[in-house]
Amino acid sequence: MGDQSPAGAADPARVEEIRANLAAVREDIAAAARKADRDASEVTLIAVTKTYPAADVRILAGLGVLDVGENRDQEAAPKAEATAGLGLRWHFIGQLQTNKAASVASYAEFVHSVDRLRLVPALSRGALRYDKGLTCLVQVDLGNAEPMEANVARGGARPEQVLALADAIAEAPGLRLGGLMAVAPLGADPGPAFARLHDLALRLRSAHPSATMISAGMSGDLGEAVAAGATHVRIGSAILGIRR
Ligand SMILES: *Cc1c(COP(=O)(O)O)cnc(C)c1O
Numbered sequence: 001m002g003d004q005s006p007a008g009a010a011d012p013a014r015v016e017e018i019r020a021n022l023a024a025v026r027e028d029i030a031a032a033a034r035k036a037d038r039d040a041s042e043v044t045l046i047a048v049t050k051t052y053p054a055a056d057v058r059i060l061a062g063l064g065v066l067d068v069g070e071n072r073d074q075e076a077a078p079k080a081e082a083t084a085g086l087g088l089r090w091h092f093i094g095q096l097q098t099n100k101a102a103s104v105a106s107y108a109e110f111v112h113s114v115d116r117l118r119l120v121p122a123l124s125r126g127a128l129r130y131d132k133g134l135t136c137l138v139q140v141d142l143g144n145a146e147p148m149e150a151n152v153a154r155g156g157a158r159p160e161q162v163l164a165l166a167d168a169i170a171e172a173p174g175l176r177l178g179g180l181m182a183v184a185p186l187g188a189d190p191g192p193a194f195a196r197l198h199d200l201a202l203r204l205r206s207a208h209p210s211a212t213m214i215s216a217g218m219s220g221d222l223g224e225a226v227a228a229g230a231t232h233v234r235i236g237s238a239i240l241g242i243r244r
Helices: 011-035 056-064 073-082 096-108 119-129 146-154 157-173 190-209 222-227
Strands: 044-048 067-070 089-092 106-116 132-139 175-182 211-216 232-235
Touching: 011 044, 011 056, 011 222, 056 073, 067 073, 073 089, 073 096, 096 106, 096 119, 106 119, 106 175, 119 132, 119 157, 119 175, 132 157, 132 190, 132 211, 157 175, 157 190, 175 190, 190 211, 190 222, 211 232, 222 232
Parallel strands: 044 067, 044 232, 067 089, 089 106, 106 132, 132 175, 175 211
Antiparallel strands: none
C-alpha cells in the first residue's frame, strides 16, 4: 500500500478521476433501477478498495461513499486502522479462513462470505469479543460447474445448504442474518444466475423476514444484478480503475 500521505492532502487529479467514475457508476445504477421499476435508493453502493491505498478510501469517504469492501484480511485490517474515525462501514467480501474470523470481526460490520458452518462460531466469538453486532450474509455458489470446481473458483455454499447456514447465523450470539451474497459464475450469463439468487432470497425471507440483503453485482454485471433485485452492489474497478 505504501500510503504515507496525510489525511487531507489528497491528490486532486485522483479525486477528480474517482469523482467522475463514481458519477458514472451511480448513473448506471440509476438507469438499471429505472429499467427494473425500482428506486435507486434501494441499492447500496459498496466501493471495493482491494489493492488500492488508504488514501483512495479517504477520497471515497470525502465523496460520500462510506460503505467499503475488502476481500483479504491481511490488507483490510491495516487499511481499516489507517482510516479509523471516518465513519466507514467495512464489508468483508472474500473467502474467509476460520483463523481470520476474529480479526475480521474487529473492524467489519458486514461479512458477505459465510459459506460453511465452521465459520459461524468463529465469527460469533469475534463479534462478542469486540462487543459489536456483526451482520452476516450467506454466500451462495451459483455455478453450474462441478460442485468442487465451482467452490474452489469462487466460493459459496450449495443452494441446498443455504437455509441451514442461515439458521445457524440467526441463532449465533452477536451475529445478525443479513441475507445472501453471490458472484456470477465465470463464463455464464449473469442474468439467470442472479434470478436463481433472487428465488433463494425469497425463500430465505419467508423463514427469516428481516434477512433482506441481496449482495450481487460487480463492475461487469451490475445492471443484471439490479434487475434481479440486488440491494447491495460491490464495485471495484469501475470506480478505482483496473487492478494491476
Ligand atoms: C473484487 C471483488 C468485487 C469487485 O469487482 P470489480 O469487478 O472490480 O468491480 C466484487 N465482489 C467480490 C467478491 C470481489 O472479490
